[in-house]
Amino acid sequence: MTADNQQERLDPQWVTGFVDGEGCFHISINQHERMSMKWQVLPEFRIVQHSRDEQLLKEIQRFFRAGKVVVNHGNRKELRVRKLSELKRIVKFFEQNRLRTQKSRDFRLFSAVLYLMERHEHLTTAGLKRIANLCWKMNRKVKPRYLESSETPRRKSQ
Amino acid sequence: MTADNQQERLDPQWVTGFVDGEGCFHISINQHERMSMKWQVLPEFRIVQHSRDEQLLKEIQRFFRAGKVVVNHGNRKELRVRKLSELKRIVKFFEQNRLRTQKSRDFRLFSAVLYLMERHEHLTTAGLKRIANLCWKMNRKVKPRYLESSETPRRKSQ
Numbered sequence A, B: 001m002t003a004d005n006q007q008e009r010l011d012p013q014w015v016t017g018f019v020d021g022e023g024c025f026h027i028s029i030n031q032h033e034r035m036s037m038k039w040q041v042l043p044e045f046r047i048v049q050h051s052r053d054e055q056l057l058k059e060i061q062r063f064f065r066a067g068k069v070v071v072n073h074g075n076r077k078e079l080r081v082r083k084l085s086e087l088k089r090i091v092k093f094f095e096q097n098r099l100r101t102q103k104s105r106d107f108r109l110f111s112a113v114l115y116l117m118e119r120h121e122h123l124t125t126a127g128l129k130r131i132a133n134l135c136w137k138m139n140r141k142v143k144p145r146y147l148e149s150s151e152t153p154r155r156k157s158q
Helices: A012-022 A051-064 A084-096 A103-118 A125-137 B012-022 B051-064 B084-096 B103-118 B125-137
Strands: A023-031 A039-050 A068-071 A076-081 B023-031 B039-050 B068-071 B076-081
Touching: A012 A023, A012 A039, A012 A051, A012 A084, A012 B012, A023 A103, A023 A125, A039 A051, A039 A084, A039 A103, A039 A125, A051 A068, A051 A076, A051 A084, A076 A084, A084 A103, A103 A125, B012 B023, B012 B039, B012 B051, B012 B084, B023 B103, B023 B125, B039 B051, B039 B084, B039 B103, B039 B125, B051 B068, B051 B076, B051 B084, B076 B084, B084 B103, B103 B125
Parallel strands: none
Antiparallel strands: A023 A039, A039 A076, A068 A076, B023 B039, B039 B076, B068 B076
16 A cells, blocks of 8 residues: 555545444543542543554544544554544534444444533533443443442432 | 344445454465365455344345354354355455555455465465465464475575
């Protein structure tokens, strides 16, 4: 593959297939003393590849006009998108270009969290809990630490 | 995703992107007493996924009209293609739909081995060695056992 070939614009369906395989929609909720809620909601979209495909990650970065290519670990690089405005662009893309793997379920949850964040619900206790419950359903389904913390309002039944 | 949606024909570019992420072109050379050369060249194309995406693997199987979906291990399934006529169809597809990751290098080597096999070169000592050297460049670059065996003609310099 030559550098010239790399400059062709990527096909949206190719990008969708590649993200179905290699993309990750992830949301973490981290303790953060300086935030008004003491917890920070951090949505992230990433694609990790061996560094030999760094150029391709940069192509995808240009395609989405989003994120940056950084070291993941060792000889792995990642395209990492964290800016809300850029994530919204990516969500819009996958609303128009449907993911076909079960990753589409993670995507829908991710998209729902972004919608809540746009409405600033992550800055309310009820909204933060709602977001944490959505996160819990995503990815590896580890219960967010926020839901275990003393700051979480309790319900009689979950 | 409903069962109905799954029945739409997959987009060739989606398939290319997905294979760029998840596909594997692999060739093994195994000892096989009943083969005339005592070694069997076994080219294989596979896509491994969590069993929750088994339906999608079956879609890809229908798309290529190739292979079968079998257990990989544990809760993982794979679409596995081993028939030469079906592999040739897959090679033709990726000649027309270019892979964009460095997997394209593996694909070119795989395609070269298939070409040699079509010409029955795997049934000659020189051809088998040529194939083994191509395999050595692919995937994890483990030196094929065939090249270590006493049956391999030696050269003064490698």
